[in-house]
Amino acid sequence: MDKKEEEKLLREAEKVLPRAYAPYSNYRVAAAISTEDGKIFTGVNVENASYGLTICAERAALFAAVSAGYRSFSHLVILSDGNGTVPYPCGACRQVLMEFSPDLGITVTRDKDRLIRISLRELLPYAFG
Numbered sequence: 001m002d003k004k005e006e007e008k009l010l011r012e013a014e015k016v017l018p019r020a021y022a023p024y025s026n027y028r029v030a031a032a033i034s035t036e037d038g039k040i041f042t043g044v045n046v047e048n049a050s051y052g053l054t055i056c057a058e059r060a061a062l063f064a065a066v067s068a069g070y071r072s073f074s075h076l077v078i079l080s081d082g083n084g085t086v087p088y089p090c091g092a093c094r095q096v097l098m099e100f101s102p103d104l105g106i107t108v109t110r111d112k113d114r115l116i117r118i119s120l121r122e123l124l125p126y127a128f129g
């Protein structure tokens with residue numbers, strides 16, 4: 001894991017965290033993902049009055065990157081605003097990330113209080129694909 005890359009992703013995630021739209025859960029999340037050639041895409045959670053239509057921050061970041069033409073990624077940072085639980089990616093996001101980058105490295109942190117480093121394969125063993 002490249003510490004410089006992780007720091008950069010953390011900075012980018014922090015920048016967009018205020019854009020999270022989370023009026024229902026009041027749990028704000030931002031994500032930043034790096035492509036294999038060093039580009040960074042960010043995303044935030046976007047909730048909806050029809051709760052199930054909510055999109056998580058990491059899927060928003062991934063879909064922005066794929067929409068821009070990128071399909072292989074090296075690292076993902078997920079940052080929450082410190083209120084509540086650590087923002088481990090949900091099962092749906094794990095499966096969607098697996099589609100593009102089974103070897104993805106992930107850093108999860110609640111307001112940078114502690115950085116948890118884990119791989120996508122650890123989070124989703126025996127993945128379907």
Ligand code: THU
Binds near residue numbers: 056057087
């Ligand atoms: N959420 C994310 O955006 N990413 C995660 O890793 C965990 C959960 C969002 C979805 C919802 O808007 C809010 O957090 C509460 O579940």
